[in-house]
Amino acid sequence: MSLQAPLARMRGLGSAGNGVHHWWVQRLTAVALVPLAIWLLVSLVTLPSLDFVTLASWIGGTWTATLLTLFVITASWHSSLGMQVIIEDYVHDQGLKTVTLVLSGFVHVILALLGIFAVLRIAFGSPL
Amino acid sequence: MRARPLSPHLSIYRMSRYCLLTSFANRITGMVLSAGLLLLIYWLTALARGARAYARAQQVLGSDVAKLVYVALIAAFAYHLAAGVRHLIWDTGRGMEKAQSQRSAWMVIAGAAVLTLGCAWWALRARGGL
Numbered sequence: 001m002s003l004q005a006p007l008a009r010m011r012g013l014g015s016a017g018n019g020v021h022h023w024w025v026q027r028l029t030a031v032a033l034v035p036l037a038i039w040l041l042v043s044l045v046t047l048p049s050l051d052f053v054t055l056a057s058w059i060g061g062t063w064t065a066t067l068l069t070l071f072v073i074t075a076s077w078h079s080s081l082g083m084q085v086i087i088e089d090y091v092h093d094q095g096l097k098t099v100t101l102v103l104s105g106f107v108h109v110i111l112a113l114l115g116i117f118a119v120l121r122i123a124f125g126s127p128l
Numbered sequence: 129m130r131a132r133p134l135s136p137h138l139s140i141y142r143m144s145r146y147c148l149l150t151s152f153a154n155r156i157t158g159m160v161l162s163a164g165l166l167l168l169i170y171w172l173t174a175l176a177r178g179a180r181a182y183a184r185a186q187q188v189l190g191s192d193v194a195k196l197v198y199v200a201l202i203a204a205f206a207y208h209l210a211a212g213v214r215h216l217i218w219d220t221g222r223g224m225e226k227a228q229s230q231r232s233a234w235m236v237i238a239g240a241a242v243l244t245l246g247c248a249w250w251a252l253r254a255r256g257g258l
Contacts, residue, residue, distance in 0.1 A: 052179045079162040118176035
């Protein structure tokens with residue numbers, strides 16, 4: 001017999017063992033991505049040119065570097081959560097499912113780190 | 129061992145065409161945008177490696193095929209954005225009635241179409257077209 005109140009139990013875990021965490025982070029990243037993605041799209045269209053010098057000095061700006069890093073992190077996270085759900089739903093073989101989930105997670109972490117490192121390297125001035 | 133009861137899956141739900149289509153399209157466009165993330169990271173790493181590496185990458189990123197990919201990404205983003213906002217409204221408990229969700233399905237499709245046409249036209253005009 002559990003001494004937990006039903007509401008506390010429902011808030012706590014559920015069958016997956018981690019409650020609404022996945023759902024909540026997916027929503028949180030989604031909300032954050034609305035302004036971030038629109039900002040990136042508008043910037044890429046309205047920048048005077050897409051040549052190296054223009055882009056390097058644009059990304060070198062404090063705000064751009066910050067927002068771009070934030071975008072890379074948030075988009076990778078959101079993508080990782082989304083791909084996880086799709087894999088869980090459509091890959092039925094248990095072994096293959098685990099392997100695919102692990103691979104997808106690894107790839108997303110690598111993508112995020114590559115993106116962050118690239119932005120910082122451009123912002124701090126890469127050797128030409 | 130007796131077969132364990134499963135929660136109803138796609139084959140059991142009797143969904144309206146719109147409901148099924150919009151849910152499925154949200155996943156497809158999400159996967160397309162994941163591929164777009166791959167492209168964004170490629171672009172950033174090329175920039176980080178310097179002017180010469182970026183010039184090489186530009187041969188791929190500036191090609192006509194790439195421009196078609198950008199239009200596809202804009203369309204996927206427009207749809208995923210509209211459908212995502214619909215989901216966020218659902219999360220507040222609103223708009224769950226059958227008639228409401230069918231209406232919002234149409235609004236998502238129409239909104240995404242308008243957004244796609246507008247953005248693609250604007251982007252292609254600003255960036256020198258196809």
